[in-house]
Amino acid sequence: MNDKPKVLFLTKYPSIGASSRYRVVQFVPYLEKEGFECRVEPLHEESYLKLIFDGQRPGVSYLVKRFFRRLFVLLGSVKYSVVFVQKELFPYLPPVAELLLKLLGRRIVYDIDDAIFLFYTSSRSALVRFLLGGKIPVVMRASTLVLAGNRFLLRYASRYNRSSVYFPTVVDTSRFESVIERGARRDSSTDGVPRVVWIGSPETLHFLLKKKNVFVSLSHECDFRLVVIGAADVAMDGVDVECVEWSDETEIENLARCDIGIMPLEDDYWSKGKCGLKLLQYMACGLPVVSSPTGGGEEIVEDGKTGFIARNDEEWVERLLELCRSVDLRRELGRRARTAVEERYSIAVWAPRMAKIIDDVIRSGTCSVADW
Numbered sequence: 114m115n116d117k118p119k120v121l122f123l124t125k126y127p128s129i130g131a132s133s134r135y136r137v138v139q140f141v142p143y144l145e146k147e148g149f150e151c152r153v154e155p156l157h158e159e160s161y162l163k164l165i166f167d168g169q170r171p172g173v174s175y176l177v178k179r180f181f182r183r184l185f186v187l188l189g190s191v192k193y194s195v196v197f198v199q200k201e202l203f204p205y206l207p208p209v210a211e212l213l214l215k216l217l218g219r220r221i222v223y224d225i226d227d228a229i230f231l232f233y234t235s236s237r238s239a240l241v242r243f244l245l246g247g248k249i250p251v252v253m254r255a256s257t258l259v260l261a262g263n264r265f266l267l268r269y270a271s272r273y274n275r276s277s278v279y280f281p282t283v284v285d286t287s288r289f290e291s292v293i294e295r296g297a298r299r300d301s302s303t304d305g306v307p308r309v310v311w312i313g314s315p316e317t318l319h320f321l322l323k324k325k326n327v328f329v330s331l332s333h334e335c336d337f338r339l340v341v342i343g344a345a346d347v348a349m350d351g352v353d354v355e356c357v358e359w360s361d362e363t364e365i366e367n368l369a370r371c372d373i374g375i376m377p378l379e380d381d382y383w384s385k386g387k388c389g390l391k392l393l394q395y396m397a398c399g400l401p402v403v404s405s406p407t408g409g410g411e412e413i414v415e416d417g418k419t420g421f422i423a424r425n426d427e428e429w430v431e432r433l434l435e436l437c438r439s440v441d442l443r444r445e446l447g448r449r450a451r452t453a454v455e456e457r458y459s460i461a462v463w464a465p466r467m468a469k470i471i472d473d474v475i476r477s478g479t480c481s482v483a484d485w
């Protein structure tokens with residue numbers, strides 16, 4: 114007889130999706146070693162993400178198929194001690210499934226790492242605002258525990274569920290060690306031109322493009338190369354741009370051969386809901402970073418110690434120029450950045466906390482840790 118506590122993870126994407134990979138999938142091996150029986154069921158298939166990245170949309174038949182697949186999985190949720198919901202069960206549908214899970218006595222851990230409530234509260238459609246504007250608060254109230262990916266989201270979640278806990282996105286720093294040890298990283302280029310890297314998706318590329326004037330101005334002051342990972346056909350007048358296709362196999366290698374990591378965002382609610390994953394990836398490679406203050410920027414970056422916070426275009430140019438001109442500064446800030454991730458944002462630190470959270474929810478229906 115199997116007495117292992119069972120956890121059903123209902124993610125939005127398979128492991129190819131960054132949010133599901135970093136918020137859920139990477140924890141599963143540790144949880145299984147700790148005695149949990151884990152099942153990960155994504156809402157979408159890999160083909161969906163590939164369509165989105167290509168600027169296309171799935172057909173109705175695909176959406177219907179995935180709807181019934183998730184419905185089938187939910188019917189079997191009675192077998193699980195905890196149901197872990199990432200983002201939402203059925204986007205753009207009322208929270209009927211979440212409320213039914215609660216009525217059936219399921220203990221729900223709800224994970225939010227984006228300001229997805231804005232999809233509904235800020236929709237152009239009055240009907241969507243009316244019908245779904247309160248969806249995410251309802252889901253939060255129905256949950257046993259809410260995990261919030263940054264402090265902005267934690268404040269929002271705490272309005273609707275007192276059992277809300279700060280749980281940042283984290284990285285497995287051991288995956289980055291081999292490239293650092295081999296020296297397959299900054300200052301190794303034959304041309305000596307510093308590489309400024311941005312990693313993301315076509316859906317978030319607009320944040321980078323809005324800083325076009327920054328890179329054009331910087332190109333007048335020094336030589337550098339802008340490396341864009343995850344988006345193609347990016348061009349800026351007078352700027353040396355290198356576009357690199359993203360893949361899980363080459364992601365770390367491509368990051369590690371760069372010199373400076375950047376995360377430009379806007380000063381709006383959507384940006385405030387971002388959790389700074391790309392910053393953690395850069396820093397785990399030992400790269401100094403320049404970031405907007407939103408999206409976890411001020412939480413993650415120690416200004417002047419592990420990188421810089423830039424609040425306007427002038428500061429962006431100044432900070433990037435300072436780093437481009439000084440190899441020593443890049444090395445020192447990059448070293449501190451790597452240490453900061455190891456100590457505060459690594460899976461080695463947070464996997465035991467995830468296990469404790471789930472164990473607490475199973476045993477008592479609460480989490481004994483008010484905050485980390």
